[in-house]
Amino acid sequence: MAAQVSFDQLDKDQIKSFQDFLLSYNKLSEICFTDCIYDFTSRSIKDSEDRCALNCMEKFLKMNQRISQRFQEFQMIANENLLAANQKAQGK
Amino acid sequence: MAQPQMSPAEQAKLQMMQDLEIEMMSDLYNRMTTACHKKCIPPKYGDAELGKGEMVCIDRCVAKYLDIHERIGKKLTAMSAADEDLKKKMSGG
Known part of the structure; x- marks a missing residue:
């Protein structure tokens, strides 16, 4: 019974992270399409457009990596401040 | 922080609050990412690497965004507290 519950939970988490991945994939496509594709006189994707889109994705x-790094740093500092404030309040 | 004596209802409430907080954080994160991408990465993709200027811009953008988020939160809290006070005074007097 307990195993069933944790299995369900795992499933839910996996689905959620898959959903997050798909959402960011869609957003990425949108951004790189709007930034890189301007020429609609031809059906085929030009080399420059292809390169631009792939560079856009990598960048x-x-x-994202850098932002998440900085975000984590800020959160850590905020947590430390909160902890210090709590200790100070309890010390009084 | 561990509280062994907690009714299931309280636990559910706590769980809900935690879930809400995580959701809010991820929403904040997504919005910040969109905003900083817009402001720091010019739509010319000659290179896949982040430029030095872009890196500095991202660092500052994250710092400023979170700073502003905090300031607005403080102001909002103060305003709603003042509002509550006023309401109490109006109904009491």
């Missing part, structure tokens, strides 16, 4: 991932 976006690198940007």
Whole structure:
């Protein structure tokens, strides 16, 4: 019974993270399409457009990495401040 | 922080609050990512690497975004507290 519950939970978490992945994939496509594709006189994707879109994707991932790093740093500092404030309040 | 004596209802409430907080954080994160991408990465993708200027811009963008988020939160709390006070005074007097 307990195993069943945790299995369900795992499933839910997996679905959620898969959903997050798909959402960011869609957003990435939208951004890179709007930034890179301007020429609609031809059906085929030009080399420059292809290169731009792939660079756009890679850059976006690198940007995401950096933002999450900074975000974590800020959260850590905020947590430490909160902890210190709590200790101070309890000390009084 | 561990509280062994907690009714299931309280636990459910706590769980809900935690879920809500996580959801809010991820929403904040997504919005920040969109905003900083818009402001820091010019739509010219000659190179897949982040430029030095772009990196500095991202760092500052994250710091400023969170800073502003905090400031607005404080102001909002103060305003709603003042509002509550006023309401109490109006109904009491």
